[in-house]
Amino acid sequence: MELAHARSLLCDTQVTVAPFAPIEDGKGLERLSRWARRFTPVVAPDPPDGLLLNIHGCAHLYGGEEQLADKVAGALARLGLRARIAVAPTYAGARAMARHGARTIAFIPQAGMRQALVALPVAALCPDRATRETLVEMGIETIGQLLDLPRKALAARFDDNLLRTIDQALGDVPELVEPVTEPRTFETAQAFDGPVTDRGIIESVSRSLLSDLVRELNTLQKGMRAMAIELRRILLEPVRVVLRLTSPSNNPAHLWSLLRPKLERANLGHGVEEVLLRAVQIGPVRQEQLTLWCDVLASGPAAQSTDFAELLDQLVHRLGARAVTQIQAVQSYVPERAFGHVSPSATPARTTERVRFTPRPSCVMAAPERVRVMALVPDGPPVRIQRRHHEHDIVAGTSPERIALPWWSDPQAQTRDYFMVQDTHGRWLWLFRDGASAEWFLHGEWV
Amino acid sequence: MAAGSTIQALKERLNCVNLAHARADRTLSTGWRPVDAALGGGLLAGALHEWFGACAHANPPGRRGLWSPPLCILVHLAWRAFAAHSPPRWAIWIGQQCFPYPGVLVRDAGTDQRLLEHSLWVAAPTADSRLWAIDLALRSSAVGVVIADGSAFSMAASRRIQLLAEKHQTFACLARPPWEQDALSCAQTRWLVRWAPHVSPSAGVVFKPRWNVELLRCKGVQIANHHGPWILEWDSDTCTLDLSSEMAHSARDPQEQPAHTRPNRTARSA
Numbered sequence: 136m137e138l139a140h141a142r143s144l145l146c147d148t149q150v151t152v153a154p155f156a157p158i159e160d161g162k163g164l165e166r167l168s169r170w171a172r173r174f175t176p177v178v179a180p181d182p183p184d185g186l187l188l189n190i191h192g193c194a195h196l197y198g199g200e201e202q203l204a205d206k207v208a209g210a211l212a213r214l215g216l217r218a219r220i221a222v223a224p225t226y227a228g229a230r231a232m233a234r235h236g237a238r239t240i241a242f243i244p245q246a247g248m249r250q251a252l253v254a255l256p257v258a259a260l261c262p263d264r265a266t267r268e269t270l271v272e273m274g275i276e277t278i279g280q281l282l283d284l285p286r287k288a289l290a291a292r293f294d295d296n297l298l299r300t301i302d303q304a305l306g307d308v309p310e311l312v313e314p315v316t317e318p319r320t321f322e323t324a325q326a327f328d329g330p331v332t333d334r335g336i337i338e339s340v341s342r343s344l345l346s347d348l349v350r351e352l353n354t355l356q357k358g359m360r361a362m363a364i365e366l367r368r369i370l371l372e373p374v375r376v377v378l379r380l381t382s383p384s385n386n387p388a389h390l391w392s393l394l395r396p397k398l399e400r401a402n403l404g405h406g407v408e409e410v411l412l413r414a415v416q417i418g419p420v421r422q423e424q425l426t427l428w429c430d431v432l433a434s435g436p437a438a439q440s441t442d443f444a445e446l447l448d449q450l451v452h453r454l455g456a457r458a459v460t461q462i463q464a465v466q467s468y469v470p471e472r473a474f475g476h477v478s479p480s481a482t483p484a485r486t487t488e489r490v491r492f493t494p495r496p497s498c499v500m501a502a503p504e505r506v507r508v509m510a511l512v513p514d515g516p517p518v519r520i521q522r523r524h525h526e527h528d529i530v531a532g533t534s535p536e537r538i539a540l541p542w543w544s545d546p547q548a549q550t551r552d553y554f555m556v557q558d559t560h561g562r563w564l565w566l567f568r569d570g571a572s573a574e575w576f577l578h579g580e581w582v
Numbered sequence: 583m584a585a586g587s588t589i590q591a592l593k594e595r596l597n598c599v600n601l602a603h604a605r606a607d608r609t610l611s612t613g614w615r616p617v618d619a620a621l622g623g624g625l626l627a628g629a630l631h632e633w634f635g636a637c638a639h640a641n642p643p644g645r646r647g648l649w650s651p652p653l654c655i656l657v658h659l660a661w662r663a664f665a666a667h668s669p670p671r672w673a674i675w676i677g678q679q680c681f682p683y684p685g686v687l688v689r690d691a692g693t694d695q696r697l698l699e700h701s702l703w704v705a706a707p708t709a710d711s712r713l714w715a716i717d718l719a720l721r722s723s724a725v726g727v728v729i730a731d732g733s734a735f736s737m738a739a740s741r742r743i744q745l746l747a748e749k750h751q752t753f754a755c756l757a758r759p760p761w762e763q764d765a766l767s768c769a770q771t772r773w774l775v776r777w778a779p780h781v782s783p784s785a786g787v788v789f790k791p792r793w794n795v796e797l798l799r800c801k802g803v804q805i806a807n808h809h810g811p812w813i814l815e816w817d818s819d820t821c822t823l824d825l826s827s828e829m830a831h832s833a834r835d836p837q838e839q840p841a842h843t844r845p846n847r848t849a850r851s852a
Contacts, residue, residue, distance in 0.1 A: 443672060443724035450704055450715060458705040462684045462698055474684040479702060494789075494818035495685040497653035530779075533789055555789055561777035563791040579683065581791035581816060582635065582650035 157183075168315040174207055179312035185233065187226050187312050204240050224248050226312060227304035231259035231278075248305055253279030260300045266293055322413035323347050330369040330406020337366065337407055338398055342391055344412040349387045358383030358420035364394065365411040368404040376401065381451070381479070382444040383418035389445045393452050447479055468538055470499055470578065493536075496565045496579035503567070503576035516554055517566060522577060527558040538567075553578070610662055610753060614825045617812055621771070621800060625659075627666065628751035629770035630744040632732060634760045634798075636776050649733075651757030652775040652793065653682040654816045656729050658823035661689070663727035663753040664697050670726070673697060674719040676704045677712050677731025680757045686821050709734040713742070720746035720754060732756030737766040744768045763798070772798040778813050778826075791816040792826060 142150055164180045171178045174197075177189035190203060197203040204220050211218045221232035223243040228251070232241045235255045243251045252259070255278050261267045269292075275281050281289075282301070289298055302308035323344045331337060341364060352358060360383045366374040376397045384390060421440070450459045460476035467473050507521040516535075520527045533555045540548035550570035557563050565579040609624035618624045625631055635651040660673050675681055687698040704719075706712040712730060719725045720743065728747075732740075735756065747754040756769070763774065778792040794811040813826035 439669075439671065439724040442722045446718060446722040446724065447702075449718055453714070454704065454706055454711060458707075460703050460705075462687075462701065462703065464684075464695075464698075470683075470685075476703065493685075495683055497657065497682045497686045497816075498650065499683040499685075557779075559779065561779035561792060563789070580650070582653050 160184075165315060169317065171207075172315070172317075174203065177312075177314045179314045181230060185230065187230070189312075189314075190222070200242060204242075208240065223251070225304055225306045226310045227260065227300055228252060228306075231255055231304060235259040249282070252304060253277065253282065257281055260304055261297060263296065266297055269293070320413065321348060321351060321417065322411060323351075324409060324411040326409040327407070330408055332403055332406045334399070334403065337401075337403065337410065338395065340410050341394065341398060341412065342387075344410060345390055345394065346387050348412055348414060349385050349390065352414065352417060353385055356419060356422060357417045358385035359390065359414045359416070360384075360418045361414075361416035362390070362394075363413045363415050364398070365413070366401060366403065366407045367409040367411065369406050369408050371404040374401050374403075377415065378452070379416075380444070381447045382440075383420050384441075384444065384448070385420050386441070386445065389448070393448055396452075467541075469540060470495060470538070471501055471503075496563070496581045498582050499565070499579035500577070503578040506566070506575050506577045508566070508568075508575040514568075517556060517575065520556075520558070520564070520566070520575075520577075527560075527562070527564070529556045530559055532556040535568075608751060610659075610666060612659065613662060613823075614812060614814065616825065617795075617797075620797060625753075626770050627663070627753050628748050630740060630747050630754045630756065630768070631659075632740075632756045632758055632767060632769040632772045634758050634763055634772070634774045637760055649759040649761075651680045651731065653680065653757075654686070654791065654823055655773075655775060655793070655795070655814065656680065656755055656757060657682050657686050657821070659753075659755060660687075660727050660729055661697055661822075664700065667726045670696060670700050672722075672725050673701045673727045673729065674704060674715075674725055675701060675729050676706055676715045676719065677733075677757075678705045679731040679733070680729055681705075689821050691819075709739075713739050716743055716754070717746060720750050720752050723750070725752055727753045727755075729755050730757070732758045733762065735765075735767075737768060740766075741768040744770065769799075770802075771800045774798055776811075789818065791818075 138152065161180075161182065164182065164184070164186075168178045168180045168186055171186055171188060175188050175190050175193045179187045181187045188207075190200070194200045194203050197206055200222050204222055208218055208220055219233045219236070219239050221229045221236060221241045221243065223229035223232055223241075224245050225248060228243060228248045231252060232243060232255070235258065236251075241251075257270045257275060257278060257280075258267050260278055260281070261270065270276075270281065275284070286298065299308060303310040325340045325344055348362075349359070359380065361377065361379045363375060363377045365376075368374065376394070378390075378393050378397070380393075447459065456478060459479060461479045462474050463477045465473055465475050504522070508517040509519040509521075510517050516529070516532045518529050520529065535552040535554050537550055537552050539550045542548045551567040552570070553565060553567040555563060555565055563581040564577060565581075566575055566577055568575050608627040609621075610627045611618050611624040612621075633652050633655060635649050637649050664670060664673055681703060684698055687701065688695050689697075704715050706715045712732075713735065716728055716730050719728045735743075735758070740756075743754055743756070746752070760774070763772075774796045776794045776796075778794045792813055792815050795814055796811040814823045815826045816823055
């Protein structure tokens, strides 16, 4: 059905349209599964929109199965989700009752699974569309009719999935699910017997914890993309320092060179009771085969990439992210806006837009400087320029280049007529006359 | 453990031998034949080279005004150094004073953006932070060329940069204001750049910015008689710097020039 057709059918209903994103939906379902672990430790997603919770041994904590089901429904409602819940002896039975049962919340006793399933349509146990259609053609529309058929006939006519699903629903065969697990955290900690005010001890312990953490990550071929160190002080709030890197690193020396200056400036207060180091964000690191005869003049691409990433980290942490940049071309005719400074990436080659090539001076000012100009005719090229109380006699110049500023973004935008002029010293200057005010500006020069 | 340390020591000794051989062979051609001839083949690839710019205005004695670093020359040399490495290494520009307009880093009518894509711009605000950034960049194996603002650098700073450039075989250029020419420095070469008025033909104006480039010093080379000035012209179409047509026609074959001696590169005078 087309979207327009669907809208026409729902003309009286407010419709929210969102693009179909199965991958994001799957991630969302997984997050919901982790959220549901507050009710039971075993939760598995049941795509596309279901959850399977094993509440064996958990129901009594909530006062019974009904109370637990109400609690789950209420919690989901607070998240804005409407749920159909079925409590059954088996996963397959609960799935069938929840999706196709008559009630929003259903409870199936231990020995009542077969009785509860007979009235449900065959689609409740047959996810395969072809099997469903075949059964319907044969006149089998309910699970009860399906269960009345001899097993040998079903096995001969259909594949094993149908019989296995029936057995799982009835509890004759166990069904295995893959529950979600909490993401593994990488952290190490060292507690002291008493508050420590010696900065040397703090640094020594921090470095040891860092080495341990890096060693643990190395076993998984991972590196730290962001790490956090927490100094838990006595009687005061803990000091937290977070370091972010441009690319994952498993080099303890490099990580320590970034961490140490931060620790040196940390306020230890009345003493530190515990040091906690955590890998906030990790990522894969490229492994490189070590060579016996290392040629320092021809380091491999992997080593250079790692070196560059470490150089970036050092520069950014000392000078700030805004002081370390790369240039990216921008689609703009305005000279001072044709290039922009962007945060560097660790990869050597970045794709930039093709630069629109026109002759430009080697030095272009970010803000044009107003100058006084003398010209022979009102709109003619300049013959003398006065800049900061110094005068330049012009001996040569080129015909103007007109650049129109983007009128669609700035209603006051005007044109600029650029001249390349040479003074008596041989300097080539780049001037423009503003179309609106007729004032002259120095915008750059060739140096 | 003992075997590992023995192997490590052997590796370090072999690396020193490799470096010694590499130093003697690595020169970077400037692309200007008479200049290369005067230098004995070109600029040393693993060394520090200082370029003194010109004052923006004539300053009264004792007063320092604005100065312009020779950006076109630095861009030209950065391209030469960048193209000498395969795979390409990074070019680091340190100090906003010597940031060229990015458009001049592009060649071949905008199609060759390799230097622009492999350039990192470090706006270090103070002389100490610039020196620190230069030190860090020279130690990285991913960096092939460092262009920096060298104003207010002491002799110790230049010595430090020279040693690092030599050790890591990285091409380093410092732009310095003209009033620091008398300052002591350990740079391998020192150059003075001034504007050169163009004698335009009667037919019309030729847009070709020109500069006089004079070699003030080149360590380890006894220059016989020709140390400039050479006149270089900027070709805005190709973003390259070439020897002026007048000098190109009148330049003699380098092999015919008076011989100059070049002692063993490992035995340089201070």
